[in-house]
Amino acid sequence: MRKPLGVLALVLGVGGLGLWARAYNAHEIEQKITAEAAGIVAPAIHGITSTVSGRDITAKGIADTEAEKSGILAALNGLPGRRVVHDQITVLPKVSPYEMSLTKAEGAEALTAAGSVPSEAFRKDIAALPGHPDPGPLVLASGAPADWDRLVKAAAAALQPLDFGTASLTDDRLVVTGQARTPAEADLVHAALQDLAADRVEVRLDLLDDGTPPEWHFSYDAFSGAQVSGKLPVGLDEKTISAATGIPSVYSPAHQALIGEPGHEAALLGVLAPWFPSVERLNANMAPGKAEIFAEVGPGSNTALLTETLQSGMKAISPELDVSVTVQEVAPRGDEGEQRTNAITGQTEELRGGYWLPVANITPSLTECTAQADAILGRSTINFVSGSDQLSADARAVINQLASVVLPCTGTGGLQAKIGGHTDATGDAEMNLGLSQRRAVAVRKELIARGIPAGDLRAQGYGASQPVATNDTEEGKAANRRTTIEWTGEGPQ
Structure with missing residues (x-):
């Protein structure tokens, strides 16, 4: 009896040991397959994962190419001890061109x-x-x-x-x-x-700036206003041009230089500013070290003096500047009696006798005509070349303003005007009296040219006999050198 039991115990022991050994080896194999599979998928570009259950391998994730996927699956299938490889890998779409x-x-x-x-x-x-x-x-x-x-x-x-x-x-x-x-x-x-x-x-x-020197063109027309084009230097734009010239609005398709230092451009344009009320057209071509000015002015302008004034004014600002100035007198554009709005002054002007004269807002009377003429002569002086009766370059604009008042006052107003010429006390009194008379005559002549009947105008020189300020200072002398208007007549009835 003991012998059969011993044999049975031996058989059971050997069988149990085999089952234990088999389970132990299977676990080892699974661990080995897991480690080797992880090593195979680790280099994948997009992070493919592998899981092992028993000896079955599941690969999951995104392969960069079909070649990468095929290589991973082939390596997994080649692992010793693996049973099945489950493919859950998708291939990333390939685009071309990339x-x-x-x-x-x-x-x-x-x-x-x-x-x-x-x-x-x-x-x-x-x-x-x-x-x-x-x-x-x-x-x-x-x-x-x-x-x-x-x-x-x-x-x-x-x-x-x-x-x-x-x-x-x-x-x-x-x-x-x-x-x-x-x-x-x-x-x-x-x-x-x-x-x-x-x-x-x-x-x-x-x-925006190709590095070339700034070259630009400025144009002005009394009808249409101002425009600037080309390449403006640093520090110059339509706003600074408007401020320098007094022109309310400047059209600018120009582009701006970004390289360089601000120059004298605004000051150079400022030299032109006082003359725009007398200018019909003006073109200025500007480049580093160079300025070409061509201006057209209406009748009655002293073109030689204006040319010299503009050239010397620009040279005073920039002595090294190569300046070329041309000023010529032109006939006015338009028909007699036509009106326009002057682009710089904003005033309504009327073409009278070849001159664009401001249209005065006036109801002619002795009081109103005196007030308006005095206001014009109070803020603007009719200047002459020193020691002569030759009108200065800036006198034309003042005479045009004065004519705009004298015309209605001598016309519908029925008044007569006496133009008075006055000097300071410097020099010989008799010579001053003669100079003042000639200057009064020169102003009278200009007013007649603007359509005022000669019979309504007289010229009277007073020399230094009617000072309005001391002759001991330059300011006082300047105030005494003046033109006056005295009115006679009863005015409209």
């Missing part, structure tokens, strides 16, 4: 991105590039060139110096377009791309 763009909008600091990205890791890298592009819109896709990261980094760096622009990548080519302020910014763009092969890069930039 494209991506980075865009810098005007006024924006951050770049925007569009197109494809080769991996999630690369998506994170993009966000850290200059300009911190938002990689969110990028679509995960395979097909990128081997040095795609290098191209993208260069593209982001190239956009930084631009006001705005786009870097477009297509396979292994990069095209950068946009606007740079000056050649210095354009050089920075090229520097960012210098490590790339020249045949793989194209740069198309617009420069």
Whole structure:
């Protein structure tokens, strides 16, 4: 009896040991397969995972290409001891051509991105590039060139110096377009791309300032106003031109220089400012160290004096300036009695006897005519060349204003005007009396030329006999050198 029991115990012991050994080996095999499978999928670009149950392997995730997927599955199938490999790997779509763009909008600091990205890791890298592009819109896709990261980094760096622009990548080519302020910014763009092969890069930039010297053209027309074109120097724009010339509005299709230092341009235009009320047309071509002025003025202007005045005034501001000034008298445009609004003064003017005269808002009477004539002569002096009866270059505009009052006052107003000439007390009294008479006659002649009947005008010289200020100071002497209007007649009945 003991012998059969012993045999049974031995058989059971041996069988149990075999079952234990088999289970132990299976666990070891599973652990080994798990470790080896993890090593096979670890290099996958997009993070493929492997799980092992018993000796069955499940591979799950995204392969970059069919070749990567096939290689992983073949390696898993070659593992010793594996039973079945379950394929749950999808292949990333491949795009061709492989494209991506980075865009810098005007006024924006951050770049925007569009197109494809080769991996999630690369998506994170993009966000850290200059300009911190938002990689969110990028679509995960395979097909990128081997040095795609290098191209993208260069593209982001190239956009930084631009006001705005786009870097477009297509396979292994990069095209950068946009606007740079000056050649210095354009050089920075090229520097960012210098490590790339020249045949793989194209740069198309617009420069706000190409570095050429500023050359510009200023034009004025009494009918239509002022315009400036070309390339304006630093510190000069339509606002500074308007302030310098007194012209209320300046049309400017010109562009602005960004390189250089402000010059004397505004001051040079300021030399022209006092003369615009007498100018019909004016053109000025300006360049560094050079100014060409061509002006057309109406009848009654002293063109020689005006030419000399403009030239000497500009030379005083910029002695090294090469100045050319041409002033010529032209017949007025328009028909007798036609009206216009003067572009610089804003006054309504009427063409009378070949002169554009301001239209005075006046109801003629002795009191009103005296007040308006005195106001004109109080704020503006009719000047003469020193020691002579030759009217100065700026006298025409004052006489035009005076004529606009004298015309209605002697016409519908029925008054007569006596033009008085006055000097200071410097020099011989008798010579001053004669000079004042000749100057009064010169003013009378100009008023007659503007359509005022000669019979309504008299000229009287007073010399220094009627001072309005002391002759002991230059200011007082200047005040005493004047023209006056005295009215006679009863006026409208």
